Amino acid sequence: MKKVLVLIFTVFFMGLLLTGCSSENKSLTMVWYPNESGEDLKAAREEIGKVIEEATSKKVEHKLTTDYVIAIEAIASGNADIAFLGAQGYIEAHKKNQKVLPLVVNSGSSGTLEDAVYYSWLNVKKGNENQYKSGSQYAIDNIQGKRFSFVSSSSTSGFKVPSAGIVSYFSKKDAWKDLKQEELTEGGKNKFFSEVLFGGSHQGSAVNLLTDKADVAAFCDTCVANYVELAAGTPNRPGAVYRVKQDAVEPFDKVRGEEFVAISVTPVLNAPFAYNSETVNQETMEALRKALVGDDVANNEQIFVPKESDFKGLFAKGQRFVEVTDDWFNPIRELSN
Template sequence: MKKVGYLVLVVMLFSVFAACSNSAKESKTITIGWLPNESGEDIKSAREEIGKLVEKATGKKVEHKTTTDYIIAIESVANGNVDIAYLGAQGYIEAKNKNKKVEPLVIPSGKSGTAKDAVYYSWIAVKKGNEAPYMDGDKFKLDNIAGKKFSFVSNSSTSGFKVPSDGIVTYFNKQDKYKDLKKDDLLEGGSSNFFSEVLYGGSHQGSAVNLLADKVDAAAFCDTCVSNYVGLESGTDNRPGAVYKVKDDAAEPFDTVKGGEFSLISVTPVLNAPFVVNTDKVSADTIKKLVDAFTSAETTANQNIFVSKESGKKGIFAKTDKEAFVVVDDAFFNPVRELSN
């Protein structure tokens, strides 16, 4: 039954793609856009491995477009300057709002090899040693982040703004003093605002470094984007109280804060990020080739795409069990859309 359901979903997606892209005038080159988090030189080989997959599947040359700004990556796929992009859920939603012909291609699955557990984690962290104000007995609480200096990633980031800001507002709305607090109130700092100062890292790595460099008291960033640079020092992975330490061989931008440690005070699961495609630029036939290639057994077994911790390689996608790329439709991202309501 699972296979039947999957086939029905694929057929439905291809019907949408066909309707949108029968007239697509394809270039001999496919351009892939990357968010700042995946644009670092240290994971260039991981980007190129995805490029090889796309070239083999389509017979087209691949060009990579790295960015230093979320908005640039989102705009690029929406306006057709790139054909495919790897965006967060919120980035996809924003791109689709700008251009209805942007569709999800695949997402990395969870450990089960399905979309059921396809999540990563949004963290709010403080420097190790600064946990006490955020604790009530052995539990962590957010109360004392009010009035502090805080770092987000970008207001277009799912796990670096959308999810943590929603969590903060939901938590503080229960208090009379903050019953009218809105997410927009967190965008800027000031003496009369919720935070005294708000910084944006521009990437998850940048937000983490803002914290470790003592520019802020607390920061939001995600687990997967910093996993190449930090290791679990104590506690349970992806749980409040866990302490992470920057590796001695950490690449930029963590090379300036080697040995730095931070503690998690809040952890929230987030829907995995999709590769998305502009169906006005890429034909239904090419999209089918791409989906077949991404979801193939060969790709699932490719240790340069799904990288195990034991390999010592730096990648974008982790291999801990049955991780693979899987097909989802637009409705999969509705839980993130609902955070804006």
Template sequence: MKKMIQLLMLLTLVFALSACGTSGANGSGDDTLTIAWYPNESGADMADAREEIGKVFEETTGKKVEHKTTTDYIIAIEALANGSADVAFMGAQGYIEANTKNNKVQSIVVPSGPSGTLDDAKYNSWLAVNNGEQDKYKDGSEFKIDNIADKKFSFVSNSSTSGFKVPSTNIVSYFSKMDKYKDLKAEDLLEGGKFFSEVLFGGSHQGSAVNLLSGKADAAAFCDTCVANYVELADGEENTAGAVYKVKDDAAEPFNTVKGKEFSIISTTPVLNAPFAVNTETVNEEDVKKIKEALVSDEVMNNDKIFVPKDSGKPGLFFKTDKERFVEVEDSWFDPIRELSK
């Protein structure tokens, strides 16, 4: 019996190591491509959009696509880095972390801006408060973030670009000019009692927004694109301080618990768009080339299940307002985000 237990333990270890991926083979086998998705894109309401992207990969490579949805940023980042996923759609910070763990992880494309180029390939990191509370964060007619100190605050994940890296950098830069906070560091924002009274992590941008709207947090960081399927502009100008957004009456989970609730933006910062990244140890050079060429094609650009017309009211991963499409991107494009950690 003891030998049998030892044998089972050994087999378990072998299977666990095998799951981590091997050089030169796809993460789920030579005939399969596994795409990892962040929690933001893992919801049931995004299933059709994920499948449509999967079809592009399947038709291009002739391989079956498996979707690896996740509940934590780290799961997707580690999966791509260790080869148990072949491709991932991830924020700039997550990509940088995966690339640092394994330099065979390389970015291939990002969604462009309205111009169809990299010039405006940006989205927005928001700091938001519940509607009705925004005047507490104003100095005259100007919005200021002074009063977020000592409040209950929600981030997304410490691996999130727009849900932690960018807002934490901005907060430290702003407050460290004051004598009281001259020694403030980003690490001080990770737990309550150092700068905020309490710190929450939503696990996704949607989760962080719901932390705010449900009253768990006084203020929160999340991005515009990840909540676009669930909210609509109620007052003001989009992506500007003072704009008010309302949760749609038909909002899917997790916003179904806060339908009709409103929040106001008190700060907005442009952020580099998120890439599709590939583990070039598990995806061969020919397939990487095919995938890249397919994604930047006019056919994908004109696929309204991938680039959903913004005024259609339909949920999607990417939205079309003008000439949006996927464009090729090199690793060095993300250096401005790398600089935030120096």
């Protein structure tokens, strides 16, 4: 009798275990940075979610965040299966858990990795730009001592790239020859900056500048593209003037019409979609990657949005998703060495 009971309980608990395992794999959690977590980008997130659902036959649950660290920790810990991260965020997640791997990035207009870049800007309010010139050219000499806004210490284009550039430039001067990136995170007396702010998102850093909380701010072109328009100059070149659109939504709705000038522009490796290979099996990953790099997605105008469209998306028509490997991100890793 005891043997029969043991057998019954064993079968019962094995059934529970198998049921739990099968239900665990019915959905995929996708985590987004604060930059892409706004209500205005809900339709863009959901369109990408639809592609994932159709490719994998799994329901996608979107996890929105207010902090880069939350998104990075979610994918590294396995609380999220897929994440859209900047290069630096991916590197940090991979360092925490080497099972976190890149899936795809958006290409440049060539459709390849050759021009798969976006741009990190240092910006000042329109009217203040002449303070940051050396002769007829823009220079960053006078950012020292100013109030500065970064995005997050885990942001590639909103911290890692600009801080590396600042250190590289100023360490050639005797007064700052020992300057380190980590010293740029705090302002005050005898510090490089008089005050340092973190916007929490690229949009937040831009608003810090436009509301006069900061004199200079780092943020990128792609994360503010839905809210600003070129007012003068050449896009993504020093001296380009951008204006907040009259129909811009939060957090730009209080600064509509305000203008800023990019005084420094640096190309940055595009951001990857990454996955946790502990929670996403090989079959699912391959199905997902095949769908994302396919022509149907490349031609989806709610993912790769035409310039004339009113749809608020993440990527531009003419780009496409391309496969990428971990070593492609080494140039960003080297900024910390």
